[in-house]
Amino acid sequence: MNKLLNIINQILEEAGNSPVNSLENSTRLRDDLNLDSLMLAELTVIIENEFGVDIFEDGIVETIGEVVSKIEGK
């Protein structure tokens, strides 16, 4: 979760948004974190590089919890 938090904060900061202190499983990528398509694309590419998982492989991912289960291979 910490690694994911760092990645997301890096994306947020580079886009000029404020970083977040923590992530919950229920945190929504678009609605709560305000990630747009380009930021989501960036997120998926970084996660693929770091963890070897394509989080959008089989459809839409909405929450941090879903990202984490993808990474953990659930």
Place this chain on the structure above:
Amino acid sequence: MEKKFLVFYGKEYSYEKLIEDLYLLRNYSPYLYIKGNNPYQIFLSIIHSLIYDYPIEVIDGDLSEKELEEMEIDTKSLFILKEVKNQHKVNDFQTLLNDISENKNWTLTLYTSGTTGRPKRVSHNLETLTRNVKVHDKFKENIWAFAYNPTHFAGLQVFFQALCNQNTIIYTFDGQEKNLPDLIEKHKITNISATSTFFRSVLPSLKGKVYPSMKRITFGGEKYDSSLEKPLQAIFPHAKIRNIYASTEAGSLFVANGEVFEVPVSISKLVKVNDNNELLIHHSLLGKSETYTLENGWFKTGDLVEQVDPNHFKFISRLTDLINVGGYKVNPIEVENILIKVPGVIDLLVKAKANRVTGQILVAEVIKDPETDEMELKKSIKQFAGKYLQKWKIPRIINFVDEIPKTRTGKKVRK
């Protein structure tokens, strides 16, 4: 003093030596494939084929057997030797030029460098190959820095321009780049034609020096980088800087002063721009090839241009280079031209990375100044991009690399 023809790694070949070697060369191959691309052997073989009037196929000596196989070249046939039937003595340079111009059967076949797909085979006759070669008394004393692969189109252009004016060629390609300052000084080089990438790589070793001998600098082979013009002009204060549009298929066609190319009146009816802003060239201007797809006699160059007026255009990008980010077409060259200005960036390549959210996003591979901190530079690149580019044109991923892959002609590989 004997007029020098070629200087190559400290070895000098005079025009007299060239004429003598042409006479001595009795066995020849219709395939010109010289491992290591020794320029003297390449030039000698081309002139030989012209004098004895046989077709020649030029194959890059840097290609491996595997690559040759993929190009469907039968490697055995490369080493077949034929013997000259009527040995022919050329007395002097003028006779040599006359003999060259009297060819009937001669064609020169070469392969496109193939940034995408299989290299295409294109055959030229002397007319299409030397369309833009200019012969004049005022060019007599020119001394050329040779900065291209000698088996490629741009290299052949420089070779013919130099040969037809009996100029001296100083080989500065392939490991000789770092010696360029010494070679310019020693040989009083007056002309250089090279890619933007070549100029970028030699600029650090030229910085702070001034070479008054240089009369003309030509950009060819890849997209012109206008940011190089100022530093080059400071180093070469007497040089006119020109930019050339040429392709293996069509030869050298247009010249630009800055970014605007002029279509010469002589071919203005044979050049047009279609509704998608793609530059089209009439087939009559092309070398021969079986692999062209023509549309009503017009060849699609794959080059996107902006028409300034009926006889002038600007080059925008290669059609195949465009990257689709969430439905927005991005020209990576535009992004590169902006981000090269970020302090700490020495060179960069912008390419596509596939993903399921936006189809593609931009990835930048950056060669950075060793003094600059990676994290800081990443931030400043993104900030700079955010300020000057639309958001889909911002490289989302930035990787630092030591080298940017190039094709054999020195074009960046955007794969």
